[in-house]
Amino acid sequence: xxxxxxxxxxxxxxxxxxxxxxxxxxxxxxxxxxxxxxxxxxxxxxxxxxxxxxxxxxxxxxxxxxxxxxxxxxxxxxxxxxxxxxxxxxxxxxxxxxxxxxxxxxxxxxxxxxxxxxxxxxxxxxxxxxxxxxxxxxxxxxxxxxxxxxxxxxxxxxxxxxxxxxxxxxxxxxxxxxxxxxxxxxxxxxxxxxxxxxxxxxxxxxxxxxxxxxxxxxxxxxxxxxxxxxxxxxxxxxxxxxxxxxxxxxxxxxxxxxxxxxxxxxxxxxxxxxxxxxxxxxxxxxxxxxxxxxxxxxxxxxxxxxxxxxxxxxxxxxxxxxxxxxxxxxxxxxxxxxxxxxxxxxxxxxxxxxxxx
Ligand code: SAH
Ligand code: SF4
Numbered sequence: 001x002x003x004x005x006x007x008x009x010x011x012x013x014x015x016x017x018x019x020x021x022x023x024x025x026x027x028x029x030x031x032x033x034x035x036x037x038x039x040x041x042x043x044x045x046x047x048x049x050x051x052x053x054x055x056x057x058x059x060x061x062x063x064x065x066x067x068x069x070x071x072x073x074x075x076x077x078x079x080x081x082x083x084x085x086x087x088x089x090x091x092x093x094x095x096x097x098x099x100x101x102x103x104x105x106x107x108x109x110x111x112x113x114x115x116x117x118x119x120x121x122x123x124x125x126x127x128x129x130x131x132x133x134x135x136x137x138x139x140x141x142x143x144x145x146x147x148x149x150x151x152x153x154x155x156x157x158x159x160x161x162x163x164x165x166x167x168x169x170x171x172x173x174x175x176x177x178x179x180x181x182x183x184x185x186x187x188x189x190x191x192x193x194x195x196x197x198x199x200x201x202x203x204x205x206x207x208x209x210x211x212x213x214x215x216x217x218x219x220x221x222x223x224x225x226x227x228x229x230x231x232x233x234x235x236x237x238x239x240x241x242x243x244x245x246x247x248x249x250x251x252x253x254x255x256x257x258x259x260x261x262x263x264x265x266x267x268x269x270x271x272x273x274x275x276x277x278x279x280x281x282x283x284x285x286x287x288x289x290x291x292x293x294x295x296x297x298x299x300x301x302x303x304x305x306x307x308x309x310x311x312x313x314x315x316x317x318x319x320x321x322x323x324x325x326x327x328x329x330x331x332x333x334x335x336x337x338x339x340x341x342x343x344x345x346x347x348x349x350x351x352x353x354x355x356x357x
Contacts, residue, residue: 009038009063010072010142010149013187014194021058030055032193039194042149044073070095072146088154094119094143098136101171102147104154104164112166113151115144117182118173123207123243125230127274127309130172138178144185147171148195167197170205170226176212186223199223205270210247210255217262226268226299227256231278232286240277253290260295269298273312273320284320288327298324298331 012020018031034055037043046059063069074092077099081088089103103114121128122135152164167189169175175182182204190199199222206212207228216225231237231249238244244252256267269291273279287298300321302311312320317333324331 006068006070008072008140008142009069010145010188011140011184012142013184014191024058024062026054026058030058034059035191036193038071039145039149039188039191040196042153044071046071072140072142074100074143074146074150076150090150090154092147092150094139100139100143100147102151103171104151106155106162109162110166111155111162111164112168113148113164114168114170115147116171116173117144117169117175117178121173122177123174123241125207125228125241125243127240127272127303127306129306132306138181139173141181141184141188144182145188145195148189148197152195164195165197166201168203168205168226170203174207174209175204176206176209176216179212179215183219183221186221190222203268207241207243208247208252209243210251213252213255213259217259220263224268225259225265226270227252228270228272229287230270230272230274232283232290236278236283240274249290253294256294256296266295266297269296271298271300272303273300273317274303275310275312275316277309279312279316279320281319281323284323285327288324288329291329296329298329300331300333302335 009017014031014035017035018028021031021034022028030052033051034046037046037049043049046063049056049059051059061067063071072095074094076090077093078091079088086107087103087105089101091099092102093099098119100116100119102116105112105114116139118138119136120133121130123131124134125131148164148167155162155164169182186199186202186204189195189197190202203224203226204216205226205228213225213227216223228241229237230240231244234244234249237249247255259265260267271278271287291298300317302314302317303309305311314335321331321333
């Protein structure tokens with residue numbers, strides 16, 4: 001790695017920060033102050049802060065170019081706002097030049113940040129712009145934390161009274177393919193003395209990485225789970241989601257049942273409606289059978305058109321929803337609000353590449 005032995009201070013959880021400072025003889029009180037400054041306030045200019053001498057000295061000796069620690073402060077390369085002004089999508093450049101997407105959404109007074117967990121994605125879903133880029137690398141925990149800090153800074157600039165209370169892991173990448181870094185980031189982000197987003201307000205969206213789903217349940221992680229399903233038979237799903245060959249639909253549904261039994265929590269099923277691929281009334285009926293007995297909620301979202309695929313029209317989407325509800329399944333049909341320019345995951349980056357090519 002280009003940073004050599006350097007580490008990001010944003011990679012450290014609270015207890016690690018206490019340990020690191022403790023090793024240099026700096027007591028717990030100062031570690032708490034540093035944590036609040038870094039994570040609670042999102043400060044990036046530590047040298048400019050008026051800390052007490054032991055912490056001021058530690059910062060001067062340990063943080064900066066050529067020193068033990070750096071800060072994750074991604075640079076904004078581009079920003080796109082939706083026409084209603086409620087969605088702002090940022091292209092952020094990381095230290096090694098990789099570019100990722102972070103989205104801040106605000107509807108009905110609720111503010112949500114959508115973060116990326118990888119540069120690119122290895123799962124190759126055929127309708128997803130990120131999937132079509134391929135996998136580049138996992139993000140570190142600090143790079144995930146830094147996206148939330150960025151979104152909060154922006155929100156604060158719009159209105160200091162507003163709080164960032166919700167988070168979804170629905171940007172670029174597959175969160176359960178980068179399990180350790182994602183869990184470490186979520187521990188930090190949900191820490192009440194730091195950013196403090198409540199764990200039940202954090203949704204992890206997965207393409208269906210079965211071992212990850214089971215691990216979430218076994219470790220008792222308190223976050224919400226969303227599973228991107230998109231197909232009700234093995235053939236239908238595999239044609240859209242190649243990862244289904246590795247973790248087949250029957251195995252995935254069994255894991256969801258187990259997750260429900262262990263956690264007692266409702267699972268959200270994401271269903272991207274793609275014209276002519278997975279939006280027929282027959283598919284809706286098969287989906288009702290597939291999910292029978294699971295405490296779940298289905299979110300239907302028309303596809304943001306990508307090369308060769310288009311989204312389902314409203315009429316057919318509402319019909320699909322009606323069948324699920326009649327089958328006893330809570331189901332929301334989300335018209336894509338304000339996502340006109342912000343587009344789906346990975347699409348801004350793909351578009352930018354075309355603009356600059
Ligand atoms: N890898 C995870 C999380 C990131 S993708 C996952 O697949 O769940 C987040 C969501 O965006 C997924 O439900 C995915 O199917 C959806 N998505 C990807 N491309 C899309 C597009 N062009 N239009 C609508 N939704 C899309
Ligand atoms: Fe990866 Fe999710 Fe896109 Fe599939 S939909 S390629 S899992 S980011």
